Amino acid sequence: MLKWLFAILGSVFYKIPGGIAGFFIGSLLDNLVGSKANKSRGSVFNDMTRQSVSPADFEMQLISLCSIVIKADGKVSKTELDYVRQYFVQTYGKEKANAIFRTFNEVNKKHEISAKRICYYLNQRVRYEVRLQLVHFLFGIAQADGSVTAAEVEVIRDIAAYFKLGKRDYESVKAMFVASADTAYKILEIDKSATDDEVKKAYRSMAKKYHPDKVVTQNEAIKKGAEEKFKEVQKAYETIQKERGIS
Known part of the structure; x- marks a missing residue:
């Protein structure tokens, strides 16, 4: 692939910074060549290839988004940083996790991270369910x-807007972390005025929508997130059941 060729050439002439720059330039050329080739293969093939992203690319985009969130309130929380580092160590092992962070630090020093650019890149390559997770x-x-x-x-x-997530989907995820008087209803994406039958229907729909089997990915963080979200949906329904006496 062109990105690896350019990365190697960049490293030979300009060491690590050259390798990183070469990787991104090669990635752009890969995408350009791939898009031209796909036009002649029909829309079905395009839909399939659009959903693919290499593990290395995904890791870099993911850690970049993590960095944006950690810096959001103007300070770098050690607890949040440790949370991300622990995830990468558990998922990829200490050696690979350290390599990912080193590469990320080099990129971060020389380029401003753009959430919009990252989301645009991932929108073309991963499914809606993965972006939600x-x-x-x-x-x-x-x-x-x-x-x-x-x-x-x-x-x-x-970020959710850049990912083109629906408003109710976003509010449902947010409600799992930011409590409010109607948290359970927001998680099920319904109003408090919903009838008991509407509550049951919403639960069935959400349970099916957020079942972990719907999220096809090799990334452990995304799998874990799907499982947690599924549990939150169940917990929200149980809360409303108890509140209303629904059998």
Whole structure:
């Protein structure tokens, strides 16, 4: 692939910075060549290839989004940083996790991280369900230090918008981390005025929508997020059941 060729050439002439720059330039050329080739293969093939992203690319985009959330309130929380580092160590092992962070630090020093650019890139390559779970993971980072600040909510809301998530989907995830008087209803994406039958219907719909089997990914954080979200949906329904006496 062109990105690896350019990364190697960049490293030879300009060491690590050259390798990083070469990687991104090669990625752009790969996308350009791939998009031209796909045009002649029909829309079905395009839909399939649009959903793919290499593990290395995904890791870099994910850690970049993590960085944006950690810096959202103007300070770097050690607890939040440890939360992200622990995830990468558990998922990839200490050696690979350290390599990912080193590469990220080099990129971060030379380039301003753009949430909009990252989301645009991922929108073309990963399914809606995965993007939804990414937002769930980012809220988990924000809550790692005990509370989700208004600045963090604003940043994650922008990311959700860049990901083209529906408003109710976003509010449902947010309600799992930011409590309010009608949290359970927001998680099920209904109003408090909903009838008992509407509550049951919403629960069945949400349970099916957020079942972990719907999230097809090899990323452990996303899988874990899907499981947690599914449990929150069940908990929300049980809360409303108890409140209303629904059998």
